[in-house]
Amino acid sequence: MxxxxxxxxxxxxxxxxxxxxxxxxxxxxxxxxxxxxxxxxxxxxxxxxxxxxxxxxxxxxxxxxxxxxxxxxxxxxxxxxxxxxxxxxxxxxxxxxxxxxxxxxxxxxWGLGVDCEAVLDRKEASELAHMILAPEEPAAAPARLSLAQFITLAFSAKEALYKAVYKVFGPTIGFHDATISAIGQNQLTLCLTALSPTGNASTYPIDVKYKFEENHVLTWLTIDHGHPVAAPL
Ligand SMILES: CC(C)(COP(=O)(O)OP(=O)(O)OC[C@H]1O[C@@H](n2cnc3c(N)ncnc32)[C@H](O)[C@@H]1OP(=O)(O)O)[C@@H](O)C(=O)NCCC(=O)NCCS
The missing domain is CATH 3.90.470.20 (4'-phosphopantetheinyl transferase domain)
Incomplete structure (x- = not known):
């Protein structure tokens, strides 16, 4: 190194x-x-x-x-x-x-995903909000995060998830297919709704860890072999 x-x-x-x-x-x-x-x-x-x-x-x-x-x-x-x-x-x-x-x-x-993003400025964040967030997601934003932080976090978590599950779902999943259903101090849950390779639609809750560091948001997730997303029916 x-x-x-x-x-x-x-x-x-x-x-x-x-x-x-x-x-x-x-x-x-x-x-x-x-x-x-x-x-x-x-x-x-x-x-x-x-x-x-x-x-x-x-x-x-x-x-x-x-x-x-x-x-x-x-x-x-x-x-x-x-x-x-x-x-x-x-x-x-x-x-x-x-x-x-x-x-x-x-x-x-079974899977790993990581992402790192510089926190968007307010203008960028509000311009991108509709692309990144599904209509119901802004309600999940905690008061301790600015809207720009929340939108950057949602973007990063969804990118990390996309990388982790790409081997089963490929490029089919979009930003509105994964929505934040819970958010704590250093972990959030994304609910991913996707078609399995056999054509069944299912929803998979997937936990993503996060941290704000030096004006960046860091997100990452691990997926166990026993997780339903590892063997979509
Ligand atoms: C591929 C993608 C995930 C990369 O994310 P990004 O935030 O733009 O860029 P990052 O720097 O975080 O990641 C880039 C790295 O991801 C990796 N990567 C690229 N495509 C990938 C894929 N299909 N699966 C897993 N990893 C991938 C590569 O290593 C790439 O770096 P490299 O080109 O230097 O090798 C992104 O560009 C993309 O296409 N996203 C799909 C859009 C979307 O709908 N996302 C959310 C759905 S829930």
């Missing part, structure tokens, strides 16, 4: 989940050639995209090293999702200056 990359504080996780989070600067990261190969498809991408990709992969490599004590590259699938080594699951997120990856053995968990 490149020692010039500052760790970013991530809240504690179960022992079986290995997490790496860093703070990075786009120019510094690109200048350092940090030991992760840039795929051909990204060599002409703008610096921000190249740096975010590299930062996410650096975190993923480090998290995998902590899990398996081995070096792995994480290719990109044609649908853009990361391809994790056999026997592992994981998730990646990045903003323009923070990247995070979480990995675990697929014997321990």
């Amino acid at each position: 490149n020692n010039n990359l500052q760790p970013f504080p991530w809240p504690s996780l179960p022992d079986a989940v290995k997490c790496k989070a860093i703070r990075f600067n786009i120019q510094d990261l690109l200048a350092q050639s940090p030991g992760v190969a840039l795929p051909a498809a990204l060599t002409k991408a703008v610096p921000k995209r190249r740096a975010e990709f590299l930062a996410g992969r650096l975190c993923a490599k480090e998290a995998l090293r902590n899990l398996l004590d081995e070096e792995f590259d994480i290719p990109i699938a044609t649908d853009r999702s990361p391809v994790w080594p056999a026997g592992t699951i994981g998730s990646i997120s990045h903003t323009s200056d923070i990247a995070v990856a979480m990995v675990a053995s697929d014997r321990e968990y």
Whole structure:
């Protein structure tokens, strides 16, 4: 791991989940050639995209090293999702200056999802509210959060969920298919209504942990093998 990359504080996780989070600067990261190969498809991408990709992969490599004590590259699938080594699951997120990856053995968990977002400003939040929130969701907003914080949190939690369940539902689920049904100090519940691969509509409650840190919202979730979403009928 490149020692010039500052760790970013991530809240504690179960022992079986290995997490790496860093703070990075786009120019510094690109200048350092940090030991992760840039795929051909990204060599002409703008610096921000190249740096975010590299930062996410650096975190993923480090998290995998902590899990398996081995070096792995994480290719990109044609649908853009990361391809994790056999026997592992994981998730990646990045903003323009923070990247995070979480990995675990697929014997321990069925799914993992992580997301990190800079808190939207008030104007952006109110412009995006109708896309992110289903009509009933604003009523769930706790008084201690600003509307912008709540909308950013809902967005982030839904993105983390999307990543965690993508392998069964693919791109079919949209923002209004997952709604906040409960929210506490550091955990919320999303109710996901989705069609199973056999065409049955079901609703799955899924807990998402969250934390506000340095004007960012961090969200993450683990899904056990026994959870109904892991075997949709
Ligand atoms: C793919 C998507 C989830 C990425 O989230 P984002 O907040 O835009 O970006 P993040 O930085 O948090 O995550 C990006 C990483 O997600 C991972 N990712 C991309 N597609 C993925 C997928 N289908 N499944 C799991 N992970 C995926 C990649 O590792 C990507 O980083 P990389 O391109 O550098 O490898 C998002 O762009 C998207 O398409 N969302 C679907 C819209 C939606 O309806 N969401 C809510 C439904 S409840």
